Amino acid sequence: MAKYGMLTDVGKCIGCHACTTACKVKNDTPEGVFWTRVSTYEQGTFPDARPYTAPLSRCMHCEYPACVSACPVGALGKAEEGAVTYDASRCVGCRYCMAACPFHTPQLDWDSVLSSIQKCQLCADRLAADLEPACASVCPTGALQFGERASLLAEARERIQASDGQYVNHIYGQNEVGGTSVLYISPVEFESLGLSPLGSEPLTELSEKVAVIGTPTIAGVAAAVLGGLYLFTKRRERGKAASTAAEDSK
């Protein structure tokens, strides 16, 4: 099955908010909550300052999502096509996914009484109907491009090359925390857009290894040590009792 992704070209975004609006309409998100929203970052100092815009701080749809690994009840899942999806009917609201996400993207609709997690689902239902996600389908400049992740990576490399050194020579999301489905290329440093430098090892590896190996080990070792100690002290006591009994009978 094809792995989908989304290429965000910060250099091409004109800040029109068509994606913000299309997403809000399509997903009917609660008041004040946006699954994708154009943000503005100012670069340089006056009078040479210029704003950069892009739909940032949205779900990156990690290849190895920490949130999915974190969720105790399987409310978050990783679809084969790439989307990290959320099912409120399973969610207990512990917010471990929010704490675990290295991009700080899952949100909560705090104003509801029974809040749920709010995050981009990569329009899984539209994909099933052979449609692009709402945001990409309305982008007038190609700043948001939906497609297969592999071909988007090739496209991103081409655009960086064609920019003649204008773009940072890095595709953000290609390797970060093991790779993400959402990719960014940009003429300004990623960190100044709020995209922090991250290691390329998946976050989930260590935690899942400890869960699979560490947990049974701790249980086994603890049980063995306890059993041993218990038998040892019992035997010693019996020995003591026997010797005092022997002394008494003398």
Added chain:
Amino acid sequence: MIARTQRRTAPTVFWVVAGVVGALGLGVSIWRLAQGLGATTNLSDAYPWGLWIVFDIFLIPFSAGAFTMAAIANIMNKDEYHAIARPVILAGFLGYAGVVAILLLDLARWHQFYKILWPGFWNLQSFMLEVTLCITLYTIVLLLELSPLLWERFRMASVQRGFRLAGAWIAGAGIVLSCLHQASLGSLFLLMRESLQGLWWSPMLPLFFLLSAVFSGLAMIIFVTVITGRAYGYPGSVRLLPGLAQAAAVLLALYGVLRLGDLVIRNQVGLMFGAGSLSLLFWGEIIIGLVIPLVLFALKSTRERGAGLLWGAICVIVGLALNRASVGLFALERPAGAQYFPSLIEFMVVIGVLAIAAIAYAVVTQYLPVFSDKAASTTG
């Protein structure tokens, strides 16, 4: 017996203050469930976890006194410790009951909490799942360990005999469950390699959390025994404490060596001095929670005196609080400009839970044979 004649009820002022604070806590808890998290707490997307989580990950290792006690009394069969086991296990149970209550209040979708207990929903790779299941089971184990209080009080001899036989098994199950969830509380933060600051994030987090739970448990035993000894005129058991303090000193030293060695191996020593307020927090934790109690517990002259024991235990507990607050709140990276200070309701819930636990402790110790010397061998 001395214990029996000197036992007395708590002063009226205690009942009034604890009663009012507890009732207020209960009231705002219901308000929180009815109004939602946004309306009642200062949590936000940048601070999804706050005071309540910190309180939980502090109270759980604090209550570890109960499992440490069970290990000493039942598994190592050190009979003399049975005399102080019951007050400690009672405090441990009330601690866990408080944790469960606050965890429930912290769930945004609390109406579905039961789903975490249902195997069909389980994600076995999630440490949140492991922690929740272990805590639930362990709270039941603690209740079983306390149940002889009832069998004794109401003279149900046959049940009492049954529990005496099962005692070691129940205690054993409790110890295994405790080792698991104390370590798993640390494992919760393994996923946060990128956001938890290097002085605290480590692949050794599960071991650090387990080890610190054991010596904090010992500190809690010392604290509870000295305090109840003074409050209830039951000083006889204090002579058992220097041995525990000595064991705590060994574990504190081991923990210190591991923490330091881990920082050296991971090449994070520079952060000890160059990370501003976080460096300060780190040194506060090390000096108050490690160095001072290590000295107090290691020296014979201080660990054999009530004041030395009490202050050593308090330092360990404060150090534990600093450590868990750093891991769960202060040392986690946030989006620029984000701020958090707990709301009045968040504080009222925590203080209310403590007040209700104190009332429960006073009531149970008054009506059930918690301090009975005869209790010794039947403590499960």
